[in-house]
Amino acid sequence: MSPLLRSGLIAAVAALVLDQASKLWLLRVYELGPRGTVQVTPFFDLVLAWNTGISYGWFQDAGPVGQAALLAFKAAAILMLGIWMAKSGTRLATIGLGLIIGGAIGNAIDRLAYGAVVDFALFHIQIGEKTYNWYVFNLADVAIVAGVAALLYDSFVTPDAAKRPR
Template identity: 80%
Template sequence: MSPLFRSGLIAAVVTLILDQASKLWLLNIFELGHRGVVTVTSFFDLVLAWNTGISYGWFQDSGPVGQAILLAIKVVAVIVLALWMARSGTRLAVIGLGLIIGGAVGNGIDRLAYGAVVDFALFHIEIGGKTYNWYVFNLADVAIVAGVAALLYDSFVSPAPQKRPHNKG
């Protein structure tokens, strides 16, 4: 196993552990479901939301068959991302892919265990007496967004790989 791949694998495992530990703690020890909305700051709350869909709550009414299809798509995506990670040549790309994989697996575990993804973080702002909320999300979602940002940064900023000279025999 190459050192680059190993760093991506570490990023995936750390992401998965932090994501699952935060969800288990919030559900079983803090008992967020019984507390309702917990105000942390004037702009951030903890609130339990069960997301049966995908990003931004899309496909929430897909039922058990839809859940199985979403899980199958996630498995294929993780395999494709792992293959991409094995072939990546920069540490930033590999770590970004590891973050995405760890987040996807964390949310996939939720889907298997609960039939929905556990979301709990809610940012909001009040402007002119009206409250605007962001989507409720979790640490896996943060890792996925950070991983995508790392891949985008890497693709636009990292130098292009050197091509080998072409031998004309």
């Protein structure tokens, strides 16, 4: 196994383990559900949300057939990203793809285990009487966003010759 592929696999496993460990701890040990909203800072709360849709809660009312279709799409995407990762020519792109794969697998595990993705992190800001909330998310989502950012950065700063597949 090449060192580049190894770094991508390590990123995928790390993202998956951190995501699943955080969710299991919050659900089973900390018991976030019965606690309701837990204020951590004036701008960050822990709150349990079950996302049956995809990004930002889209397609939440898709039903069992829609859930199966989402899982099939996710499996195909993970396979394609894995092929891309195996052929990647830069460490940053390989790690970014690993983060995306690990995050996608983490959310897929939730969907299989619970029928929904476990989201728990909520950033918000209060301006006057109005509170503005960001979307509720989890560590898998963070890994996916970081992976996409790594791919974008790599696409702009790495010379074309270094990006050629191995």
